[in-house]
Amino acid sequence: MHQTFDAALGINLLHANQQGAEHNRAHFDQWGIICLNVMSSPGAGKTVLLERTLAALTNEFKIAVIEGDMTTELDANRLRQYNVPVIAINTGRSCHLDSKMVAGGIHCLAHEYNPSDFDLLLVENVGNLVCPAEFEVGEHAKVALLSVTEGEDKPLKYPVMFQEADCLLITKTDLAPYLEIDISQIEANVRQMNPHVTIIQVSAKTNDGLENWFNWLRNAVQSNTAKSVMSLT
């Protein structure tokens, strides 16, 4: 005798990943850390941006890095020069970080350091414009990078990441004069699907615009600190 049933589940396909992300976020909130998920296609300038960020802000905030983009094994070592904990995650052949991998990273951080000492966790995701946006890792905000060499049409063609981004950095602006690129068109294309995103143009070569990015970060960290102070009272 067989009995057949039809069960309505209505569970998100990424339910397991989302639960993991909530676990991570609970840690961050308990430790008073703000976590940013930094995403782009390979080579858009994530690691260089993190280098500039660490060079400028390590005396203001206590920062840790999770390095998931292992295309060059040197990325993590480049960042370690700034004397911050850099947890390299071997993503294997995975094309994105998921919340479990990041959980491994933050448990490691909590094991070796006092996690409550940290203000900011920067997660460099795997270089890929498609799915990292779909796999949340517990971040408080998503930062997407698009370099001027990638063309105006990329936000239209890879919309999910640009639609989800809280902050978009248009990188390598020093190269714009050599290309036929209309940066205002990039911005317009992104705003078609994400009108409230903060867009910042930067060049890690000339340092143009980096101060605006640092201010965005300062603001993110300060509003998080304010929030945890509020929750204590």
Added chain:
Amino acid sequence: MHETDMTKALIATLQDWWKAQSEPKISCVHLVVGKFTCVEPLSLQFAFEVQSQNTFLEGTKLSIRETPLIAFCHHCQQEYHPEIGIQYACPQCHSPMEDIRSGRELKIDRVEYSTNTIEDTYAPNF
């Protein structure tokens, strides 16, 4: 490639459910996948066939229903169909796409399964 990970996530989620239901035989899993996601149904179908082998989902059918991208323009007070890859703003008033009504789904909608009754388990096998 990420469909491999999506499938891993799908199997993990189903496994939680399956264990909670005292491990029934699942014959078909119905998914709803929006067009405004990073999931390609054909790749997902293929990945599922490969990855379900030798698991509790071996032989289970995967049925995928795609949903179109539909946005609602608050200025025009009406729905429209953005053209993925080309244009997302409202075609009438060019307001940005803000309110997505369909197309972001990545959902396990339903599961068809069967349980063996006790007589079945103890029935002699002629």
